[in-house]
Amino acid sequence: MMADSAMNPAPAEALKRMRVRELGSPLRVVCEGSAHRRRGAVAQPESAEVERVWAELCAANPRLHDGHILQVLEVNAAAGEIVCAVGSYKLLSVAGRVPTGTLQLGVKGLVIGLDVTSRPHVLLGRRSQQTRLYGGMWEVAPGGGIDPPAALLEGNNCELSEADVLRELAKEGREELGIEIQPHDCRVVAVVRDEIARSEDVVVRVELPGTIDLACGLKGEHAWEYGDTRWVMLADLALFDADHAAEITPPTRAIFRWMGWVES
Numbered sequence: 001m002m003a004d005s006a007m008n009p010a011p012a013e014a015l016k017r018m019r020v021r022e023l024g025s026p027l028r029v030v031c032e033g034s035a036h037r038r039r040g041a042v043a044q045p046e047s048a049e050v051e052r053v054w055a056e057l058c059a060a061n062p063r064l065h066d067g068h069i070l071q072v073l074e075v076n077a078a079a080g081e082i083v084c085a086v087g088s089y090k091l092l093s094v095a096g097r098v099p100t101g102t103l104q105l106g107v108k109g110l111v112i113g114l115d116v117t118s119r120p121h122v123l124l125g126r127r128s129q130q131t132r133l134y135g136g137m138w139e140v141a142p143g144g145g146i147d148p149p150a151a152l153l154e155g156n157n158c159e160l161s162e163a164d165v166l167r168e169l170a171k172e173g174r175e176e177l178g179i180e181i182q183p184h185d186c187r188v189v190a191v192v193r194d195e196i197a198r199s200e201d202v203v204v205r206v207e208l209p210g211t212i213d214l215a216c217g218l219k220g221e222h223a224w225e226y227g228d229t230r231w232v233m234l235a236d237l238a239l240f241d242a243d244h245a246a247e248i249t250p251p252t253r254a255i256f257r258w259m260g261w262v263e264s
Contacts, residue, residue: 009196011245011253017195018254023202024080025188029105029160031152032073032085053094063130066090068148070105072200077191080162082200086148093132095198106201107169108143109181110189110255113212113231120234121212122261125177125226127249133197139249141226142172142179143201162188169204176225177218181206190258194251203255238262 009017058064071087084105091100111123125141127134146168151158166183173181190203218229232240241253241262256262 011248011250014196014250015254015257018250019193019195020190020203020254020258021075021077021193023077023188023191025162027080027162027165027188027202028082029070029146029165030081030083031070031149031158031160032083033152033155033157047098049098050091050094050100053097054090057093061130061132064093064132068153069102070146070148070152072103072105075191075193075200080188082191082202084148084152086152092198096196102198104145104197104199106143106145106199107165107172108140108192108201108203108251108255109169109173109206110140110203110259111142111173111179111181111206111208112234113208114210115214115231115233116211121214121231122234122237123177123218124230124232124252125218126228126230128225128227131225134249136227137247137249138230138244139252140203140255141229142169142176144168144172144176144225145199146202165202166204169206177229179208179218185209190255192251192254192258196250199251201251234261 067089069087069089069092070084072082072084074083082105087102091102092104094100095102113121113123115121123141124138126138127136129135146165149158149160163183166186170181173179185207187205188202189205192201192203212231214231237256241248241256257264
């Protein structure tokens with residue numbers, strides 16, 4: 001994919017383009033059908049510039065294809081409410097070079113596990129080079145975009161509950177890493193706004209039961225998203241962040257700081 005300084009800023013500059021906010025619970029995702037939008041969603045017209053940039057991105061990454069996404073219209077973090085409508089993956093993908101205004105709703109798992117001596121570790125995945133952004137970089141895993149519900153695609157108003165979002169995270173965990181995430185081990189903690197990736201991601205803290213195997217590489221059946229995984233002890237996270245700043249995705253570094261694991 002073509003290099004773009006706006007999409008690949010220096011680590012310190014990238015952190016300034018992240019915003020982490022505490023997210024109230026229970027979470028509600030209000031989905032507004034196209035016939036009922038009332039929150040200022042703007043339809044994005046097709047344009048020659050959009051098509052030109054999209055063609056370049058697809059040529060560089062054959063895995064890219066257009067489809068529906070949940071487009072964020074409004075976030076009330078304190079109330080735990082996120083308002084969305086149907087959006088386009090094409091318009092999301094070109095947003096770094098064409099100002100489409102598209103912002104995708106996603107979910108990130110902040111997975112914590114204890115080793116045999118009860119020391120807590122956080123799970124990181126190294127993104128594949130075939131991903132849309134941040135190829136080859138470490139991030140908290142699993143994660144991904146939340147699919148629009150069928151009712152919304154039919155133009156109807158509907159809602160996703162916190163349980164629905166947790167099911168999406170559990171699906172990502174199985175597919176990407178081969179781990180089982182149970183709702184009773186989860187707690188919604190924050191939402192992170194990534195101005196580079198154009199996303200609002202719900203951050204869910206997951207406390208895995210039992211003891212983790214530090215030597216075991218995690219792989220799901222659809223594991224192309226991650227080329228590697230590793231457990232990093234929380235006590236060593238500040239050093240890992242300092243030594244690998246350019247190799248860790250900016251939203252992950254912002255989450256580390258918001259959690260108090262790494263000093264600002």
